Amino acid sequence: MVSHADHIREIERVGLGHSTGRDDTVVKSWLRCLEQHRLDPTQACEAFIVPDGKLREHRQQSEELVTIARSGLEHLFKQVAGQNYVLLLSDREGVTVEFLGDPLFDNNLRKAGLYLGSEWSEWRAGTCAVGACLETGEALTIHQSDHFDTTHTPLSCTAAPIYDTAGELAAVLDISLLSSPIVKASQNLALHLVTATARRIELANLMAQTRHQWVLRFARSPEFLDVDPEAAVSIDGLGRIVGMTNGGAKILARSVGVDWRDPTQLIGQPVSRFFDMEIEDLPDLTRRRPTQERLVFARDGNALFAHAIEPQMRMRSPQVSRDQIPAPLRRLGGDAPEILALQAKAAKLARTRLPILIQGETGTGKEHLALAIHEGSGLKGRFVAINCAAIPEQLIESELFGYLPGAFTGASAKGRKGLIEQADGGTLFLDEIGDMPLSLQSRLLRVLAEREVLPVGGLEPRPVQIRIVSASHRPLQSLVGQGLFRQDLFYRLNAATLSLSPLRDRPDFEWVLGEILKRHAVENRPLSVSPPALLALKAHNWPGNIRELDNVIAVAAALSEDGILELADLPDHLAAPIGIDGEGHAGSTLRSMLASCNWNVSEVARRLGIDRSTVHRQIKRYGLSQGH
Known part of the structure; x- marks a missing residue:
């Protein structure tokens, strides 16, 4: 066991830039404690337990996640029964909102901070598993003298992050011991167990939050696909990613070469951006087909077995007129x-x-x-x-x-x-x-x-x-x-x-357009839109939404000679792609629409309000192909 004096000297050497045999994760955490949090390794701190009123607030805010996680926590606790482990579920601020431990050791656990209401944020407790996990977003073990504060050096703590369906770190699951063998590798099994439990909690949360969406679950082996999948994403009726587990985020990000830590690059994107498939292909990935045949290919060439779960039918509510x-x-x-x-x-x-x-x-x-x-x-x-x-x-x-x-x-x-x-x-x-x-x-x-x-x-x-x-x-x-x-x-x-x-996703686009036309009509002359101009308006992505459409119609109304808005009356960036060539208006419009949707046929069909089969027929009719 490292003495307190030796432990403090080692931290001070790390602060001066000297190398150490510690894991890189530990070294970086020590440096954060010294440089960002301004913690003093010579000042031992007792574990901090938040006041009861504050704890109630934290538990209320985490109530839904705790409810979903409780079954996983109890199963994990049974797996390690008799080995003196303590389980902590901490929220994103490091406050323990759920706790499972042997009641015989309550006093010792509370003193060590392995208790309900304990705060394990890095700035408060120094290097610890929960705090380091919150900082890095990765599963890890902080073993004995890895801890910054000498109060905590008897402990061995292993933690894994739990991400919400939007890709944000929502909680940390920690499994800890008051005392353990000297060798850090003794906690490798604990690391595996806590990581697997966090993954299952994320999956249960995704299934609960997106029960009315498609859910696509993944595994590298067909034998485990239906019983213990490694990752999952949820997909809305328009084929867009609307939720994911952390494993799902990593699969999506890897497929297109982006950072999984930036969920804005993943949520809301069409599933076809990440996989060689459309939403219409999901029924072929349900249990109707043998597991070995349910294979999908990511855009980076990675092959995965997939299981699609159909949306639950919503209870019909009385029709609202x-x-x-x-x-x-x-x-x-x-x-x-x-x-x-x-x-x-x-x-x-x-x-x-x-x-x-x-x-x-x-x-x-x-x-x-x-x-x-x-x-x-x-x-x-x-x-x-x-x-x-x-x-x-x-x-x-x-x-x-x-x-x-x-x-x-x-x-x-x-x-x-x-x-x-x-x-x-x-x-x-x-x-x-x-x-x-x-x-x-x-x-x-x-x-x-x-x-x-x-x-x-x-x-x-x-x-x-x-x-x-x-x-x-x-x-x-x-x-x-x-x-x-x-x-x-x-x-x-x-x-x-x-x-x-957004306007591009509104099913009542023509109603919105009609209301704006009424607003800009002058005297008794109504405004209308020619078919080519209407196609151009529907083909546009409308980043400025209704405000942009209102400006476009205001300009077109001012330029129109007879109250019928033509292509020539629209701003150049809307009218230019629809110019007349050998394909005619419809062919050019379709080419422009396909390009703006990255050749996602389902998205094109949705925007134009027609069937996918019609789009495919038009592509064939005009001899269009991607890249030409």
């Missing part, structure tokens, strides 16, 4: 079932006081939806919209909270009521909330928790009753994981989420 949707919400979309379902959900939420988060790309109409929710809420107060990305950071505090007379140089002699207070009795809409500075997030959290506002320069808070609707084009959950958005504020704002589809 447009007449049952409040008028403000009804004006936001057509008759497509997906649009009606969104409007019906928004109508129900509007009658509550729950905070709502609206997610969607820029230009999808998030503020229009927020206003419609306010108008359908029955609230008597105002709808006050704040663009958190547009107000200069030095002014945002006074804009939001107001100020008293003479609160700062240049302040109005009468003071000013802040935007939050102006929304008293109504709805406060926080647009692009993801761009709010962290310092202001803390003050906003206090407003939401205490329902009162303290103006700049004031001493007495003022009570406010407001309904919060927020919006962002950025994934707030990812911002939380990056430390750019407060987790506690995220949970305050995210009681209910409404997701607005």
Whole structure:
């Protein structure tokens, strides 16, 4: 056993750049402890247990994952029964939210920090398995004197990460011993067991979260495919990746040569980008076919056995007609079932006081939806919209909270009521909330928790009753994981989420187009669109969404001679690919559409509103081929 003095000297030598026989993972963690966390190896720290109230918050936030993980934890605990192991499930902040251990050793375990509520973040506890796993995202063992803090050097701890379906690190599963053999390799079996359990928990979570989507499970051996798959991804009805286990993320990333740690390059992408298959091929990978025949090929040439699980049928809810949707919400979309379902959900939420988060790309109409929710809420107060990305950071505090007379140089002699207070009795809409500075997030959290506002320069808070609707084009959950958005504020704002589809994915594209045409019609002259121009509009990807379409139609209406919008009236970047050549309008349009969809026939068919077989016939008719 290494003495405390020798252990401290070794850490100090590493800090000076000297080599050591430790694993690279341990050395890097020691350096983080010294250089980033400013920890002193000579100062031993007792294990930190969070207060009961704080522990309840952490457990509530992790409740769904703990429920899904519990069966896996109990199975693992039975596997190591009688060997004095302790199991800890920690959240993404390193706080233990679930614990399995021998009750005979409760006092010793609590003192060592192997207990419910213990915090094992690296900045708090130094080098440890949970903290290092949170930092690296990889499974590892921190054995005895690998620990930074001498308090923990008797322990041997092995941890594996658990990722959520969006590819973000959600929790860490740790298996630890109060004392163990000197040799670190003695924990190799523990590393295997904890990694396998984390993989199964991820798979169970994916199956629970995406039961109404296709799930594609993978294994390198056909014998284990149906009983213990190595990885899985979930796929929506349009053939896009919508969820994955960590193993699934690595398969996807490897197939196209990107970093699996950046889930934005994987989620939302068509499955055909990663595998030589389309969504129509999934039924051939179900159990109807022998396991040995269910083989798929990744774009990097890697062959995998695959098992496709069909979506569970949703319970049919009573059909919602447009007449049952409040008028403000009804004006936001057509008759497509997906649009009606969104409007019906928004109508129900509007009658509550729950905070709502609206997610969607820029230009999808998030503020229009927020206003419609306010108008359908029955609230008597105002709808006050704040663009958190547009107000200069030095002014945002006074804009939001107001100020008293003479609160700062240049302040109005009468003071000013802040935007939050102006929304008293109504709805406060926080647009692009993801761009709010962290310092202001803390003050906003206090407003939401205490329902009162303290103006700049004031001493007495003022009570406010407001309904919060927020919006962002950025994934707030990812911002939380990056430390750019407060987790506690995220949970305050995210009681209910409404997701607005990008224009290119909306089934009511022609309805949206029709409404915009009405808006830009002049006098009694209606506007219409010629067939070639309509094809060009449908072929475009619309990165600016409804806002971009509105601008395009405004320009085309100004250029049109007779109210019929032609190709020549459209902006060059829309009209150019549809120019007349030997193929004619339809052939050129189809070639342009295929190119913009990377020759994904299913995506082309969806955008044009026709069958895949029709697309294939048109490709053959015009003699089109990829790369020509």
